Amino acid sequence: MHTYFTDDPVEAAKFISSDKLVVFPTETVYGLGGNALNAAAVESIYEAKGRPSSNPLIVHVGAIADLSRVVEEITPSAHAFMDAFFPGPITLVLPRHPSLPKVVSGGLDTVAIRMPSLPIALQLLRSAGLPIAAPSANISGRPSATTWQSAAEDLDGRVSCILRGPKATVGLESTVVDCTGRSPILLRPGAISVGSLSAIVPEISTDAPDIFRSPGLRHHHYAPSARVCVISTPDEAIPGDQTGYIGLAPPHADAQFKQCVVASHVKDYSHRLFEFFRDCDRSGVTTIYCQSLVETGLAHALMDRIRRAAKASR
Ligand code: AMP
Ligand code: MG
Numbered sequence: 001m002h003t004y005f006t007d008d009p010v011e012a013a014k015f016i017s018s019d020k021l022v023v024f025p026t027e028t029v030y031g032l033g034g035n036a037l038n039a040a041a042v043e044s045i046y047e048a049k050g051r052p053s054s055n056p057l058i059v060h061v062g063a064i065a066d067l068s069r070v071v072e073e074i075t076p077s078a079h080a081f082m083d084a085f086f087p088g089p090i091t092l093v094l095p096r097h098p099s100l101p102k103v104v105s106g107g108l109d110t111v112a113i114r115m116p117s118l119p120i121a122l123q124l125l126r127s128a129g130l131p132i133a134a135p136s137a138n139i140s141g142r143p144s145a146t147t148w149q150s151a152a153e154d155l156d157g158r159v160s161c162i163l164r165g166p167k168a169t170v171g172l173e174s175t176v177v178d179c180t181g182r183s184p185i186l187l188r189p190g191a192i193s194v195g196s197l198s199a200i201v202p203e204i205s206t207d208a209p210d211i212f213r214s215p216g217l218r219h220h221h222y223a224p225s226a227r228v229c230v231i232s233t234p235d236e237a238i239p240g241d242q243t244g245y246i247g248l249a250p251p252h253a254d255a256q257f258k259q260c261v262v263a264s265h266v267k268d269y270s271h272r273l274f275e276f277f278r279d280c281d282r283s284g285v286t287t288i289y290c291q292s293l294v295e296t297g298l299a300h301a302l303m304d305r306i307r308r309a310a311k312a313s314r
Contacts, residue, residue, distance in 0.1 A: 012163040013127035023137045023151045025165025026116040029144035030151040031134035039101035048158040051140040056106035057133040062125025078179035084200045087117040089191040093178040143274040171271040189301040223312035224277035237289035244280040247291025
């Protein structure tokens with residue numbers, strides 16, 4: 001398949017309207033999108049990504065009005081989170097509208113929805129005038145793509161269009177909250193932190209969710225080919241031409257790594273993590289050392305992704 005590259009969201013929207021697949025930028029990570037109202041387009045997303053069709057997609061909208069064709073009901077907690085955080089890096093799980101193809105949500109009666117804040121993503125959604133179903137724009141099992149070049153590395157030739165945009169500012173996938181029940185449940189930590197969520201709905205449950213509620217948690221995620229080791233200080237990392245280090249603390253001046261990122265703060269660490277994983281794979285690194293942080297705020301989401309990468313790469 002020939003892939004068309006563009007910087008123009010209006011041009012990319014035409015592919016969505018004709019049920020073709022488009023890679024597009026958002027503030028969290030790049031998405032692999034198709035018309036959420038067309039079952040064949042949605043099926044082709046799973047196929048392009050090599051994703052099991054039991055792992056549901058997120059439906060992106062450019063306006064609240066677009067939700068009328070996607071969800072059956074907006075529950076009170078969802079209203080509260082939408083008022084506080086839309087558009088932004090948060091996904092809400094709600095009862096699925098009966099006319100929305102079931103394949104979007106892996107056969108579940110619920111559907112995950114999000115309104116991204118990145119202007120070019122909103123322009124794409126608003127020009128298409130359709131809800132866009134999209135998982136992260138990577139081949140299943142690889143780290144999410146945070147640049148269009150990384151998305152192209154995985155998906156050039158598998159999608160009709162790649163909309164080029166900036167490097168994702170957040171760099172980690174969205175916070176996911178199940179809003180179908182009486183009290184909301186955090187399913188996946190993200191840039192909207194537990195503290196910010198509890199400030200809006202204090203009843204939110206933030207214990208580890210059971211895997212049946214969050215089907216994505218059953219699947220391996222975010223893994224580079226290299227082995228990922230979590231360490232407390234850079235002194236625990238073994239330097240060498242096949243190892244990488246990422247953290248906030250600088251390694252000793254004598255310690256040379258093939259790839260090394262000393263981030264300036266947790267936001268910078270999160271923003272650079274997935275691209276660092278990919279750089280390590282590209283340059284033949286076999287062991288990646290990640291400095292662990294105290295898990296508050298954004299560091300909760302960051303450590304969640306690092307732990308999962310460590311688990312998947314063991
Ligand atoms: P990704 O698009 O790759 O970031 O993955 C989307 C995430 O949202 C996965 O972890 C899914 O399990 C989760 N998700 C999507 N739809 C639902 C749903 N209906 N119920 C629970 N979790 C969902
Ligand atoms: Mg993903």
